[in-house]
Amino acid sequence: MEPFLASLIWLFPYFGAILMAILYISGVKKELPYSITTATSLFIAALLATIVGVHVLESGKPVLDVHHWIPWINVNVSTYIDGLSAIMTMLVSWLSFLIGVYSIEYMKGDWGYPRYFFFFSFFVGSMLLVVSAENLLMLFIGWEGTGLASYALIGHWYTDEEEYWVGVPGRKALGLPMYFEPSHSGLRAIMFTRFGDIGMLIGMAVIYHLTGTLSIRGIASAAGGWSGALAAKGMLTLVLILLTLGAFAKSAQFPFHEWLVTAMTGPTPVSALIHAATMVKAGIYFVLRFAPIIFTGALLSGSHLAILQTREYFLIVAGIGAVTAFILATMALVSNEFKLILAFSTASQIGYMFLAAGAAGAIIAEANKYLFASGIAASLAHLMSHAIFKAALFLISGWALHVAHSRFIDKMGDYAKYMKITAISIWLAGLSLAGIPPLSGFFSKELTLKAAEDAGLTWVYILGAVTAILTAAYTTRLIIRVFHMHPYEPSEHKPHEAPPLMLVPYTILALAALTFGLAWKYMGRVLSRASELTLSLGSPASLAIHLTSHVAMVLGGALSTIGIVAALYLAWHVNFRELIKKSVAARITFNFLFDRWYINSIIYLLFVVGFIGVSYMLWAVDFGIDWFYHIGLVVFAGVASLAIRALHRGRPEYYNAMYLILTALGLLLFVLEWLR
């Protein structure tokens, strides 16, 4: 295998983006050249990713391609496809291609067409770079590239018309607005993620100083050394948190989840690709990439302190994951916007992945590599199955929003009557999200919970299990409301089935959720193989589900929740809107959840309002400095000059008086001195 093929995987989408930039600058206005360029470059990338990925998994040999760039600081253009990267590149590239095709139809006639596809391709290149880079700084370049594309695409409709907002216009929480324009959302996205990235840079720098390399393989092989050295100074946990701070922010984990929620102002295919299937997974990818390195490093260092601090770190990861999963799931229960429900759900599901990775790492005390690998593989499995079914759900939401001319589910209804294929697709994807067998989501979710169980993290497990039930509830509510009930607020637009370019991609994805579930034995083998071939992991993993009492409980809970929610709406016709109007307790709960636990307002009050306050204060300080130099000093000099000049006006009587006074003073001093 020619190693350069591995680099071409991420280079091709970039080529596409460059070509489109040239087209745009040279004044090409037609849509076709842009969509063809995008589709072609993404298709080639996907093919290459498959060729390289399959080769790696079959031959068992990772592919490495290195080119020097900046030798002093050890920055090399290096691509490395091992088990983890093989799965990720294939997943990302094929999803991107499918969603790219969907976009061609979805974005038709949009005034920002060329810009959309430029950033779309740029995003795919960056994302593929993230998941295949071998050099930390290359990874970071891809990482920032995805951030930039995400910023640009969230704010795609930057003219901020109300139809593109997210949130209910006029609604406020703690005095702060809870509705966001696209340009505001883009700003939020880049600020939240950028904050984490700064931590990541510092973490990278500290490790670089200890190892002298930015090569991930180099860092892995020196892991025992730096892990032990940092642990001895009590700094290991801090450094690891800094290093993965970017991952938490990118993957929208509490308290950084706020940016993802409002990212829904972007065009729906963007939400599907960037804010559900791929970019938000970059964070968990980073954790999965480094967890084995950290794990084996602590074991290799042979230091008790390293193991303790590593376990502490992984417990934090698992805790944040579980908390995010739970909090965001509760928000999804009450939301009234189709895409917003899915966004809450995305952050919540990524919480599961962090939960599994953290729980796997917490096993370090037992030094059981097989259990660890199983936990990591569980996280990867959930990443994969979630990427597929959530992309399907988002693509369907794109069509639903288009048909309803609204983002609110109250204005949608009865879609099952008009679009049969879409209804089947959403049920497949939705039940996969709810964790119902034989869909892929069932297996992957149970595996993440199993990881928590294996690590003995009771609270994490309980939060995860409760979240599973909440997930079933909000998914069912969403599908029943939109597809099987009359709309609360009838609209004049009559629904109809989606055109093929949009219908086919999400149907394929929904079927994939089913197929992967049915063929879980095979999928499990592939993932176990990938785990075996992953850097620093090198162990097969167990991805089989046995029907234990735990599994039965969670599954039973989810199934009965689906039944109950369906019955509440369809059989008993409970009107929750009336309920909230009548009961005070219900209203308070509703507001608390609807306003996202007030987390957004608290962050704004602490940071945004706080900093605006400080900046006003400093502005005043600046006036003070300005006044001091340019008025105070000048006036002082003027007055002083006046005073001194007043003494030099050539009046003899005045000089005589001065002469006498000074002489008298001098004499007085002389006498006083003499008397002493």
Added chain:
Amino acid sequence: MYKMELGFPLWWISVWLPVIVGLGAWLGEVENKKAIKVVAVLSALTLAIPGIALIVLYAVGAVSQGVLDPWYLHLGNRGIVALAVDGLSAPVVAGVSIVTSIVAVYSIKYMRTRIEEMRREGEKVPGMGAYYFLYNTFSAAMLGLALSTNLVEFYIFLELTLIPSYLLIAYWGYGDRKRISMLYFIWTHIGAVLFLTGILYYGIKTGTFDYMLVPQLKPLGNIEGILGTTAKFVAFLMMLGLMIKMAVFGVHMWLPYAHAEAPTPVSALLSPNLIGLAGYAMARILVPAFPDVIIGWRNYLVFWAFLTIVYGGLVALRQTDFKRFLAYSSVSQMGYLLLGISSMTALGIAGAMLHYLVHAIGKAILFMTAGLFITELHGLRDIRKMGGMAKLYPLTAAAALFGFMNLVGMPPSPGLWSEWLVILGTTKVYSSSYGQLLLISVAFLLALSVSAAYSFVTMRKIFYGQLRSKIEKKEMRSILLITILLVVAIGLIVFFASGPIIGDLKAATYKLMSLGG
């Protein structure tokens, strides 16, 4: 690797040619359109000479050992007056050359509009010929500063930057330009005089005014031993003088006035190029001469650098005038230069010098954007009246975004490299204990977030949302836009081609550090 002595006096030519072109334009009283274009292109070409030479020199690998001009003059115990480039000054020379040469072309349209406007208002101002004379002298003097090897020479060039830039503001500036130009002159002159006092001590005590040995092109080295107890005092005088020039927090007050009210092409030179040269002088002169003194001050300097970054950034957030906003952002960016230098590590200093180039590119783009709006939209520079500009000016918006990315340090802008080097340099010193690392992390999180905040918030205010005033114009492929895009292209090239630049910075900073400390 070999040290190269040029076969002909390239550096002297690149300093003098622009001045001669300018002199010709002034004496010839150039006024008609065609002649102005010729002058502008000639100025741009002559100013581009060192930049183009550097590309060649990097390509043949000559920069790391230094490239000396064959003409140098012995001044007895005042040292040797020579011009040379090495890895440390190369990014600075490149920054000056790129920006001054492109802005020379940009000036054609901008200044013609400005002069017409002023004359319409009944003011008697000199014409384009005089402008190009002053502009070229100013630019050439900045090149001279970066190429100098001797303090006498350095000081002469320093004053030579000051006088033309003062006149440029006084003649064609905005607002209360007479007062502001005087304010600018006095402030920076105070800085220069403090520095001069230091220079005199330095020269008299050490017996030479050289800071680089010619023809070896090595730093003179540590002179603390020679100066004895006065070392701290001399270092303080020079540092304070340079800090005023650089406009760090506390002595920054002249900058927002001067940079906001200068004619925009001049702002694009003043803001990134001139003030950054003070940072270059710190690295070039003070770091090798007073290493222990500066290491002794390190904690205070690092604190001051962070303070400058955060202060400048937060005050920038409150500005309503586009150019004044950019001026405060320059104050903030100077903090990064100071931070890299005061880390006293090879990595940090390399980062600071690269950030000079990065900031030159980024800030030039942004000032040129501001100037484009001023020219095309009848003096529009109030951010509150902008908004939604991206729809009318899509390419300008893209360019401005790239400019901001330089300030924030996002790829594919070269800002990534300078940011990374500064972080590497700083963490190298401050990561030996839990408390230190926590403190430095918090400082970086704060500083870089503030930079990102003012950049992207302003990007939104100016370019996104609905139009806030009636603008019927659309983007034209004017000379203003094309020159902006040219700077963007150069920025992208620097990002990809930073291997040799950073490699040669390594050689140069190691030399500084090893001879110094």
